[in-house]
Amino acid sequence: MSLLEVKNLKVRVEDNEILHGLTLTVNPGEVHAIMGPNGSGKSTLSHVIAGKPGYDVTDGEILFRGEDLLEMEPDERAAKGVFLAFQYPVEIPGVTTWNFLHTALNAQRKARGESQLSSPEFLKKVREVAKSLNIPQDMLKRGVNVGFSGGEKKRNEILQMALFEPAVCILDEMDSGLDIDALRIAADGVNALRSPERAMVVITHYQRLLNYIIPDFVHVMSKGRVVKSGGKDLALELEASGYTQFEDAA
Amino acid sequence: MNLVLAKNETGRALSDSFAIARGRLPGAGKVAEARSVAFEAYERAGLPHRRIEDWKYTDLRALMRELLPLAPAPDAAALTRAATAVKLQAVKGARRLVLVDGVFAPKLSELGGLENGVTVRTLQEVLEAGDAALQTQLFTPDDTNPMVALNSAMMTDGVVIEIANGIVLKQPLQIIHVASGPVPAAMFTRSLLRLGKDAGATLVESYIAADGAKIYQAHDSLVLAIGDNSRLDHVRLVEDGREAFNISSAVVTLGAHAHFNTFGLTSGAAVSRYQATIAFAGEHSRVETNGVNLLNGRQHADTTLLMDHAVPHCASREVFRAVADDRGHSVFQGRIIVRPDAQKTDAKMMTRALLLSDDAEADNKPELEIFADDVTCGHGATTGALDESLLFYLRARGLSEKEAQALLIQAFVGEAIESIVNDHLRELAIAAAQRWLEARA
Numbered sequence: 001m002s003l004l005e006v007k008n009l010k011v012r013v014e015d016n017e018i019l020h021g022l023t024l025t026v027n028p029g030e031v032h033a034i035m036g037p038n039g040s041g042k043s044t045l046s047h048v049i050a051g052k053p054g055y056d057v058t059d060g061e062i063l064f065r066g067e068d069l070l071e072m073e074p075d076e077r078a079a080k081g082v083f084l085a086f087q088y089p090v091e092i093p094g095v096t097t098w099n100f101l102h103t104a105l106n107a108q109r110k111a112r113g114e115s116q117l118s119s120p121e122f123l124k125k126v127r128e129v130a131k132s133l134n135i136p137q138d139m140l141k142r143g144v145n146v147g148f149s150g151g152e153k154k155r156n157e158i159l160q161m162a163l164f165e166p167a168v169c170i171l172d173e174m175d176s177g178l179d180i181d182a183l184r185i186a187a188d189g190v191n192a193l194r195s196p197e198r199a200m201v202v203i204t205h206y207q208r209l210l211n212y213i214i215p216d217f218v219h220v221m222s223k224g225r226v227v228k229s230g231g232k233d234l235a236l237e238l239e240a241s242g243y244t245q246f247e248d249a250a
Numbered sequence: 251m252n253l254v255l256a257k258n259e260t261g262r263a264l265s266d267s268f269a270i271a272r273g274r275l276p277g278a279g280k281v282a283e284a285r286s287v288a289f290e291a292y293e294r295a296g297l298p299h300r301r302i303e304d305w306k307y308t309d310l311r312a313l314m315r316e317l318l319p320l321a322p323a324p325d326a327a328a329l330t331r332a333a334t335a336v337k338l339q340a341v342k343g344a345r346r347l348v349l350v351d352g353v354f355a356p357k358l359s360e361l362g363g364l365e366n367g368v369t370v371r372t373l374q375e376v377l378e379a380g381d382a383a384l385q386t387q388l389f390t391p392d393d394t395n396p397m398v399a400l401n402s403a404m405m406t407d408g409v410v411i412e413i414a415n416g417i418v419l420k421q422p423l424q425i426i427h428v429a430s431g432p433v434p435a436a437m438f439t440r441s442l443l444r445l446g447k448d449a450g451a452t453l454v455e456s457y458i459a460a461d462g463a464k465i466y467q468a469h470d471s472l473v474l475a476i477g478d479n480s481r482l483d484h485v486r487l488v489e490d491g492r493e494a495f496n497i498s499s500a501v502v503t504l505g506a507h508a509h510f511n512t513f514g515l516t517s518g519a520a521v522s523r524y525q526a527t528i529a530f531a532g533e534h535s536r537v538e539t540n541g542v543n544l545l546n547g548r549q550h551a552d553t554t555l556l557m558d559h560a561v562p563h564c565a566s567r568e569v570f571r572a573v574a575d576d577r578g579h580s581v582f583q584g585r586i587i588v589r590p591d592a593q594k595t596d597a598k599m600m601t602r603a604l605l606l607s608d609d610a611e612a613d614n615k616p617e618l619e620i621f622a623d624d625v626t627c628g629h630g631a632t633t634g635a636l637d638e639s640l641l642f643y644l645r646a647r648g649l650s651e652k653e654a655q656a657l658l659i660q661a662f663v664g665e666a667i668e669s670i671v672n673d674h675l676r677e678l679a680i681a682a683a684q685r686w687l688e689a690r691a
Contacts, residue, residue, distance in 0.1 A: 050646050053638070078648035090643045094661025100647075103657060108648035160647065 001066050003028050003199050004168050009060035011048055018044045020224040029196040033210055034203045036221035037243040042203045046172040050084035051077050079111035081167030085157040087176055092144035100144045129162045133189050151182030158189035168199045175209040187212030207239040222246040271320045277377030284389045288402035295396035307581040307613045308552040313521050318467050321351040321435030328430035331460035333358050335428050339456050344424040347409045351430050352437030354407050367414035373440055376410045388442055398499045401471045404438035415446035422452035429459045429466040436467040447477040453484045459491035467495040478505035484512040485675045487682050490519035499525045506532025513670050515679050516551045517544040517686040529558040537566045540666040544686040545578030552581035559592040568599040571666045573659055574610035585617040592622050599629040604662050656687045
């Protein structure tokens, strides 16, 4: 059974149809890159998979391990193993990163019928994970993303990915707002989390990110559809020729 | 129409109540006289209503449909019920003063090992046999406020604490007001805390109901006198029963180089009003007053503060947070007066309200009256809903809707709670907020 199956997905926001029948199949261990120009519907796809309110699915379905994902609340999806790394992670003043991570991890564990981690147990786990990703511990004491640089925000997303151990990770424009050094650090973090059981969907506008996170498949989106799929070489081809050809095709 | 005579049902019932109760009220001679004067002051105004500016949002004529009879002195059964409730709220390591149905309950109180230089007496004792100066101080509160005047006329009991010069109490003092029971009743209490010079204390006031307590009316007032170079930390937690009224007043005066840090949290009572007047009488003093209202159902909570900068070089900070769900109604009125001589005053006030439903309401009325020209004064206010993008972020990380809301509400009220210096008291306030959050989950 596939891990994630998006079938003929049609999505509206108010009166505009953004996705016009999108199909995508992701198996365990695979890394898929979704590329496309601005406005092609890439972020909409990531939001709909995570369950963000405000999108109206008018047709099609999304199955996660064969279960209907669209019937689940966003927190149920997270507990089942769907993770969205946000393009713009929000700042939450007054909530320490530490408290947020502990609350979130225990909420997911509770939903899966697993035991709650006590503060010392959690501390041990989060320290190990932070260390393996070279994330400084003092980040945990600060308010969630408050005063973080762009790079720190993305590393916080990767820290969460490592801590929650999801089955499928959707990385929404992870490269936006990052300089080349921050990009490399973030990509290293993602690569460290690749495994035969885990799938990744890397959404990006630029080919650059894919120099660091090498995909197995590349899909080109234009005007709410996947217009071309191929191997990693497709990304290089796009870099040379641009998106215009696909806009005409769509 | 003669407005003085135009009373509604509640107003009439109150005058009857005073006539019936006056024989039972402690204090003869001058005290009885002062009660009569106070009651006349009350009668001239009657129950406050929305046409009085200061009560615009809290119309007691509409909200207090009936006046309840004065509570009888608690019997053994009432004390037992109260004792159970007290156990849940008692602060560990604190000296405990318990008032059950408005009457001091020595058996439920715990005052062992008081430092030399600290005296604790009941209001009843002081009104019956206290010195004239202390009795006068007890009647200090402003009788132009009708609910204070009513309290002066009807006050039954309370505690009178005096802390001598140079004494710094290590353990907090906790006054617990408990409504014991199923019989609808009204309580009128007044307490006083006088800190000499170079002294320090921590005071906690808790308002609670015993299990099964229904409708009751708690009328309380507090007189605080903070001497030169003294410090008072104060926390009040209003967790009254959901059908209760709590009308409380505080009158605070600070000497020179004094410091008053006060925090209030209201999550209980159907209708509550806390009106505090804080007056700077000596230079270089500082006040932080912070509060949180956590309301749901049809709860109404009003905090009305008057910061009176009468002398130069004093600072005041007010941070207030309101969270209202369902049809909850939160009111904050903050008035800052800077008198002509009060140069170099530094006064700031910031209030924020969080509305969790379309029917919730938060009213905010700042009033700055500045008569000096070399001062720093400011105020700000915001009202809004929970940020949807924050909620989605938390939900995408596995928190349910209620859990995500709870975390954001905690963060929202956190800034006001953080101002509590004493770790133990801060935890107490956090726990009270937690109880509210758990009750709505």
